[in-house]
Amino acid sequence: MTSLQAVVFDLGGTLVDWPDWDSDAGRRWGLSYDYLVACYPERSWPSQADYVQAMREAEKYHWQQVEAQQTSSTPAALLTAGFRRLDLSVSAEELLDALDGYARAVDGWAIVFPDAVSTLQQIRQRDLRIGLLSNTWWAAEWHNADLVVHGLAPLLDEIVYTSDLPHSKPHPSVFLEVTARLQVEPSRCVMVGDRMFDDIGGALGVGMRAVWRETKYPWPRPEQIVPSAKISALAELLPLLDGWL
Structure with a gap:
């Protein structure tokens, strides 16, 4: 050998x-939403519940594609897919802030x-x-x-x-x-x-x-x-x- x-x-x-990967998902995406809204309070955003659901569905779809086709995805692509589910266009800066909010949610987790x-x-x-x-x-x-x-x-x-x-x-x-x-x-x-x-x-x-x-x-x-x-x-x-x- x-x-x-x-x-x-x-x-x-x-x-x-x-810990609690699935049950914690709402917290993580909720913090992403809260940070995004705090950065752009003048903009009309969907509800936190709708945001969390859309992002969670995009995340689940990503893992389904990993399992079925062994594909991959970037953070920006996954959140863009989530915003697409909300029929919402966001700027590059807004996308980065949504990502930053998620990063804060997983920091030290x-x-x-x-x-x-x-x-x-x-x-x-x-x-x-x-x-x-x-x-x-x-x-x-x-x-x-x-x-x-x-x-x-x-x-x-x-x-x-x-x-x-x-x-x-x-x-x-x-x-x-x-x-x-x-x-x-x-x-x-x-x-x-x-x-x-x-x-x-x-x-x-x-x-x-x-x-x-x-x-x-x-x-x-x-x-x-x-x-x-x-x-x-x-x-x-x-x-x-x-x-x-």
């Missing part, structure tokens, strides 16, 4: 958690798993390169702010967000993108993620090894996808890596 040179991590559900930093530190001690590959429509700077706050940023050699790419996991191109940036052949790289289809299936499809982090979330678990290994906590990854090294 080819020896290991790099480890790539998924973000949400693997290194950090966003992520919770890092307790063994994430120590696990990455010990991986670096093994002279392995470390990458991050996340399916997201969020702007890179929103995620990067969390990485800095939680001490993860200096431990990552390369960071790839699908909001900057044409496709999302499990499309082969996104895995090949992160391995190329790491300057490592896929066969010398292992993917660690909590989603069997997106993370594990996608990684195996390009020749990477793949470690499934077991999760309480009801993500699909196709029987035909068999991970290289599975763990219930990040710290359990270290002896696996030592065996592959």
Whole structure:
């Protein structure tokens, strides 16, 4: 078996958690609305409830397209689709302020798993390169702010967000993108993620090894996808890596 040179991590559900992702959506989009209206009080806006519903529908549609076609989207494109549902034209400045309001809503929301930093530190001690590959429509700077706050940023050699790419996991191109940036052949790289289809299936499809982090979330678990290994906590990854090294 080819020896290991790099480890790539998924973000949400693997290194950090966003509690109450669905039930918190109203709060996030509500704060986006409040900030937008405060910036432009002279303009006639729809109700907060209508704004939240339109943006939430645009967000759900984005994830449906990720699942069905492995496409991606930028923050600006997603909010533009939401405004389109409201039959509302907005300026570039108004769009940016709506995005800024959402960014404020998610600032400090992520919770890092307790063994994430120590696990990455010990991986670096093994002279392995470390990458991050996340399916997201969020702007890179929103995620990067969390990485800095939680001490993860200096431990990552390369960071790839699908909001900057044409496709999302499990499309082969996104895995090949992160391995190329790491300057490592896929066969010398292992993917660690909590989603069997997106993370594990996608990684195996390009020749990477793949470690499934077991999760309480009801993500699909196709029987035909068999991970290289599975763990219930990040710290359990270290002896696996030592065996592959």
